Amino acid sequence: MSNQEENINLPLVHKGKVRNVYDFNGNYLIVASDRISAFDWVIPTLIPNKGKVLHKLSMFWFDFVKDIVPNHIITGNFEEFPAELKKYEYLRDRSMIVKKANRVDIECIIRGYLAGSGWKEYQKSKTVCGIKLPDGLQESSKLPQPIFTPSSKEENGKHDENISFEETVKRTGKDTAEKLQELSISLYKKVADYALTKGIILADTKLEFGFYDGHLILIDEIFTPDSSRFWEVEKYAQGVSQDSLDKQYVRDYLEKIKWDKSSPAPELPKDIVEKTLEKYTDAYEKLTGRKF
Incomplete structure (x- = not known):
């Protein structure tokens, strides 16, 4: 944790790879740090202000999709925070007070294009997460329609695992699984x-939901460079991996230096840190039309 995080005198409920969740007056305070993770490891190097990009972009999207599904936000505006939180200047533009939802332990992944682990699987079996796809697709091809490919949400450093829709039904019940699928695809389509x-392609994204007052609501962060692949339309080409505005840049660097992914992640050099922040900021500015 950075020193500023350590100074926050509230009960820490959960320390995620990027976010810290605190208990606050019967709600949660979620703080987006400047940590970055790749291949399920937290990188020891911080990306300065990255948490602010995630926060501001999430707030933009929560507002944009609120007609599709309610969300957990009470306020993400530091000026509206109670006095006892305002003493922590670190929280400005990187934190939100949210309702305590009961999280559904499924990561809702929606893919509109063939990339990453989906492309690897397709080459072997012409499927993605068991879903049969047409022959002849290439890396980065647009799929005939977006597909819902959930994964398990694992704790204690275990890797999240792709699961079938049938397995999702087993874990959540049929009604919830169908609702997760329907909402995820509607959200993906609207934002894409x-x-x-x-000028941005949303190739894929990950969403999380929880129950609040008996209803499914959208939680966590949404449509950020940490949880989505963003490609620029003008640079897009089928058959190759894309230069994306997200953390793929860090993954590519780690692949290039042949890190084994099973021992603690290495520090990132200064140029990789700067370029990563530039990509995140670029995504924010292009998508929102606002200066960061």
């Missing part, structure tokens, strides 16, 4: 259509 008008 909008992103295209800004």
Whole structure:
């Protein structure tokens, strides 16, 4: 933790790879740190201000999709925070007070294009997470329609694992599984259509939901460079991996230096840190039309 995080005198409920969740007056305070993770490891090097990009972009999207599904936000505006939180200047533009939802332990992944682990699987079996896809697709090809490919949400350093829709039904019940699928695809389509008008392809994304007052609501962060692949339309080409505005840049660097992914992650050099922040900021500015 950075010193500023250590100074926050509230009960820490959960320390995630990037976010810290604190108990606050019957709600949660979620703080986006400047940590970055790759291949399920937290990198020891911070990306300065990255947490602010994640926070501001999430707030933009929560507002944008609120007609599709309610969310957990009470406020993400530091000026509206109670006095006891305002003494922590670190929280400004990187934290939100949210309702305590009962999290559904499924990561809702929606893919509109063939990339990453999906592409690897397709080459072997013409499937992604067991879903049969047409022959002849290439790396980065657009899929005939977006597909819902959930994964398990594991704790204690275990790797999240892709699971079938049938397994999701087993874990959540049929009604919840169908609702997760329907909401995830609706959210993906709305944001992907909008992103295209800004010259950005939303290749895939990960969403999380929870129950609050008996209803499914959207939680965590949404449509950020940490949870999505963003490609620029003008640079897009089928058949190759894309230069993306997200943390793929860090993953590519770690692949290039042949890190084994089973021992603690190495520090990132200064140029990789700067370029990563530049990509995150670029995604924010292009998608929102606002200066960071």
